[in-house]
Amino acid sequence: MLSGKRNSASALQILSLLLLFLHCQASSHNYHFVVKEATYTRLCSTKEILTVNGKFPGPVLQAHKGDTIYVNVHNNGRYNITIHWHGVKQPRYPWSDGPEYITQCPIQPGHKFKQKIIFSEEEGTIWWHAHSDWSRATVYGAIIVYPKRGASYPFPQPNEEVPIILGNSSS
Template identity: 65%
Template sequence: MCTEKSMLVVNGSFPGPVIRVQKGDTAYVTVHNNGTYNVTIHWHGVMQPRNPWSDGPEYVTQCPIPVGTSFTQEVILSEEEGTLWWHAHSDWTRATVHGAIIIEPADGSNYPFKKPDGEEIIVLADWFDGDVMTIMDTGLITGAAFTESTAFLINGLPGALYNCSASGMYTFYSTP
């Protein structure tokens, strides 16, 4: 598990960058597809009222962004507030292209609860040793079950069972 591989990511980071906005904002995100597969980005949990062409489901509401091209997505945040996530919505590219969206309250308003003392963003994901698109293609061609993930990740790290997670690792436990 503690190996490096070439994979599709955003701005060189895995998971991708955190997007911070406020309730009621409209964000413009330009996707430059420098990968080897067509891709779309879906804003999970964002309603996108009357704006399906920037919602991300490939061939459902949006055409994929071809390799070597760019597309600016208009992300309309109407009623959303809190922590959501964005991810690729093209085949298995979501396994490597994803990140958090933090939607703060609009100016002049507060959280519907006491403001927390601190904040920690946790992004959960799977790790596949092989190329995720090759795993998918092989499964579709052979009809065999897809290869299971090698590890579960928290903020891109696989946890205490792997030496590569020593710094920055999260541990969850309950107290009696």
């Protein structure tokens, strides 16, 4: 009888350590997006555009495969907005993935929404962008998803990374 209890306790301890180890392999990151209009000059043309944190293109997000990112999106613009995490699978978690009135309600002006992005299978450079009407033209940025911690690259590890994002805001 006593031996059975010890085995159960040992199995429970091993299971607890395994769960702790698995939890420590992935981590979470927090980002804050403030969506607002800003004056930008490009190619001798000045106009008001929608930006994220005053930047165009917006900030680069970084994570490892298996990580979770939380993005607090504060909409200080004049129109509703949603953000789509292009190339990210969101199984059983569609309400942080874009098309307004389809998978989520838009973030109304003056409101905020905390989005959860789970990088379960993704690796490489993908992107995020607004998914609301004309705001797609200027509200976007890169997402760099590194291999899982401890995993090797399938090629020599780069010395430096410079994301290049092409877009057109002239219309």
